[in-house]
Amino acid sequence: MKYLDEYRNPDIARRMLEEIRNVTTKPWVIMEICGGQTHSIIKNGIDRLLPKEIELVHGPGCPVCVTPLEQIDKALEIAGRKDVIFTSFGDMLRVPGSDKDLFMVKSQGGDVRVVYSPLDAVKIAQDNPDKQVVFFAVGFETTAPNNAMSVWQAHQQGVKNFSILVSHVLVPPAMEALLSSSQNRVQGYLAAGHVCTIMGWEEYEPIAERFKVPIVVTGFEPLDILEGILMTVKQLEAGRAEVENQYTRVVRREGNRPAQDLVAKVFQVSNRKWRGIGEIPASGFSLRPKFALHDAEQVFNVGDLKVDEPSECISGIVLQGLKKPYECPAFGKQCTPENPLGATMVSTEGACSAYYAYSRHDLPVDG
């Protein structure tokens, strides 16, 4: 497949690893933000091929994993209603709420449907005028334009029975929150390539400068990730802290302007709770008041629901890169992908699930 196979070439990977070895003289801690990158790193064993000085820690970049329990409970509450068709991306269905998940609602007779694009949900609403159709709008900046378009289309076409339950989060505020923490270990970031495809990287420049961390916008294939690591290590070794772009075939500095414009029309920045981390100021999106008709929290009056998270799962600490999944006492025992206790075990992009799938049950050889 063009634009995929070229980025998996083992000869080039070997050379890049050699380059990384050549430039590394000190220990460094690098965080990949995005869960898609975590999955690729663990699947390809990249963390184990790196020189032992370089530790990769896995970031909070899995929207499924950071969607707070109360948003899941709101989804469950709405999906259980009789006149509702509840639509979602497939990976939200098994995320545990306080006492069940969307699959259980479905098996108890709820009309829960998986869609590939939020526009499909608008179509379902057009085809079912006597039902309320709700889409679970979860995601980072990458997904926000798609969800914004669904609301915009419903608004333009007068589809009044379509609403979205918003749980949108933004990456840069989370990066800053991690760097500001007294426990922070992160010295360099691989920034998420597809988030930057939409947003560009201008907003990362002040972060790199203020916290003196190199930030390299990185793609998702093994060679992309290796090159991103190489660029980050070169900066760290040289004492530089700049924003660089590895993913040049896809990402431009200004990002995707038409997408940014529609997002700004439909959403406004608001405080958001992150599962396992807590509330981060100005770290997400809510619908603008003009679109209240398409805001499921208002349509179904569930805005006030608040719940606390159970304590046995340490996914909040895992998501901040402070512990590895195998350090959780429940990992692989009470908590497995079949019976997940936390969202990081549900999504294939969650660190716990990636470690489980590729049998990382023990400490790595190099400690």
Added chain:
Amino acid sequence: MCLAIPGKVLEIYDEDGLKMGRIDYAGTVNKACLAYVPEIEPGQYTIVHAGFAISIIDEEEAQKTYEVWEELVQAAAEEGTDIFGMPLEKDSDTPKGGGKP
């Protein structure tokens, strides 16, 4: 969640006032919304996320990257060994897929 895959635009059409396209992902054809890449044309490659094209792949940039990477491998081939100290195979200096895209 932010998964996005490359595909080639086969055909462009309009649906409910939105620019849409039929996209070929290595043989599997599916539709995607092209509203965020308004200047895209059939034959170009794009990155698609959850039913939306979010960027046109820059072929020139992709080509530049391959060239840099090929040089890396060439340099190693001249040295004659890989990082594991193993002699490089003859054909490894023309990497699979590393040539003309």
